[in-house]
Every structure is written in C-alpha cells, then in structure tokens.
Amino acid sequence: MARNEQLIRQHKLLEILERYRYGRTLSELRDEVVKELGLASLHPRSIRRDLEALQAAGIDVGTQEVQRGRVWKLGPQFRGSHRITATATELMALSLGRDLMLPLAGTPFWSGIESFWHKIQDSLPDTVYRHYEKYRQFLYVLGVPIKSYEKKRGILKTINRSIMEHRIVDVTYRSAGADQASRRCIHPYAVVIYQSSLYIVADATDVEDPADSIRHLKLDRFEKAVALDEWFEPRKDLDIRQHLQASIGIFSGGQPKNFRVKISAMAARWVTEDPWHPDQDIRRQPDGSIILRVTAAHELEIIPRVLALGAEAELLSPASCRRAMAETVQRISDVYA
DSSP states (O other): OOTTHHHHHHHHHHHHHHHOTTOBOHHHHHHHHHHHHTOSOOOHHHHHHHHHHHHHTTOOEEEEEETTEEEEEEOHHHHHTTOOOOOHHHHHHHHHHHHHTGGGTTSHHHHHHHHHHHHHHHHSOHHHHHHHHHHHTTOOOOSOOOOOOGGGHHHHHHHHHHHHHTEEEEEEEOOTTOSSOEEEEEEEEEEEEETTEEEEEEEETTOSOGGGOEEEEEGGGEEEEEEEEEEOOOOTTOOHHHHHHTSSSSOOSSOOEEEEEEEOHHHHHHHHHSOSOTTOEEEEOTTSOEEEEEEESOGGGTHHHHHHTGGGEEEEEOHHHHHHHHHHHHHHHHHHO
C-alpha cells in the first residue's frame, strides 16, 4: 500500500462531499472514491475510518439519518470557513493568472481553476465585479498558445495519481522523430508547464546510469498510461526544484554545462531585457558587447537562442557546442546556397 493512500482518499472524500449538499452514504462514498481514484476495491470500513480521521482533525463532517439510511455530509462550519471574499485588484490578479494557465485547459487542474473562479464570481458583490470588468478591458495576456489536453485527460489523471502514490506507471510513448511508440516503465515525480506544453519529470527504469535516468517526457507523446500495482521509493538524491532550476529549458539528461556567448552591443539589450536564466552572469565589454555565461543541460537549449540573434551573437564555449553550432550554420548555408 502506498504510504500516502489514506491522505489521498481523505482529500478525495472532501471533494466528493463538497459536491453533495444532502450528503452520501458510506457505500455511495466508497463507490465514488473507487471510481475516481481508479482503485480495484475498497471496504466501507476504510471510508468510515477516513471520515473519522477528518472529524478528529477538526473538520466539520457529520451524519444524518434520511430515508435511504445514514448519510455523511459537511456541516455549516466547514462551508462557512470557505467563504470567499476578494477585492477588484485581487480578482484582476487571479484573472490574469487564469489566462496564463490556459495550457492546462482540458486537464483536471483546469477543472479546479474554473471551479474556483466561478465560486469567486458568485460570492462577490455586483459593484466589485463591475469594477473588475471595467479595468479588465485594458489589460490583456498574449503569447499563450491555445492548446488543449482534453484527449490526454485520462493519461494525465493516471500519472498525477501515480505521482502522489509513488506508483510505477507502464506507458506507451512515441519519442520525437520515432516511427513507432515503445513501452517503458517510469517512476513519475512531477508535472511541469513549459512554453504551453506539459511535461512529466520521471525516472526511466530502462536507463542503467542513475545519474542520467531522469527524463522530461512530453505529455503530447503519451499514447497510453497504466498505473501498476507496484510502488517505488522516491530517490533521496533528487530535489525536483533544484533539478528544474539547473537549466534554462526543458531538456534533461547528463550533467549541466557552462556556456559562454558573446553578444554584440546592439543585441545586448534584448538579452538583458529577457534573461535566459535567473542565474545568468553578464560581463560587459569595453565596446558595449557582453559575455553571457549560463548553465544548461543540453546544447540544444543554447544553439536555437544563439541562432535567433543571427550574426549578433557568437557561441564561444564549450568547444564541442561551438563545433555543433558551426555544423548547424553550414547546413543552413547549404539550404540557402
């Protein structure tokens, strides 16, 4: 049994009870928990223990005798503690955040965002909402591609549950450029949003070297995901936050490298206005150009950025990446010859 399983069930029970004003019986709660968590079976006694644990934690969950039997429901103290108030400024901030999260449309996460947004709308006075609508006409979020993961909803739900339960997942995955999909088992750790796409940070069990086994798998390329009745022990040497901050993009694998790029005085402003990485180092030169030092996990995180600056940038090191850059430029020259 996964060590988080009871906590996950209790969280799911609260979600279910919030949806039913008049409560649910133990068997009804059991059936919904089994369905929504994808469990093989669950005894009503486990549900009763979870409900009693919620009561012991101070959550207002009570029982009531009705025609179909005893039902469990949330009390007025629980609902009252979730009363939502917001100012027009806070509503504006939330609205902008909702626009930035549009890549999550079609996922279980987006359902939560929309549900919370509608609760706030319903609870605000008309004057506050009119004030928000007035100023929202002059503030927009652009550059977020319209993308939906509706077709991947089931896969994401399986992976998300497996992350919480530390469950091994058997996936069918088609790598970029591959003719056919392949099956592999992964240990999923996190979901990442990067440039409007979702990625799964996972430990690939088919890679022998633990130092090179962490992969960032794009959700678009998943064709199937099945949570196995097998669990994994999370790696103690892996800090997901530090791992993601160690690079400027979404590439993974291998040890991060230090890159040096010379950027002309004309293009220097672009790089300082839109940094490549929070920890980048910029050394200004007497002629107005800059030397940019940045760490990345893969040269393909650097080469496209240098190419985007054309002749205004020169990749200085490491030497292997400089050679790869020269080969890329030569191939481009051949195309336009």
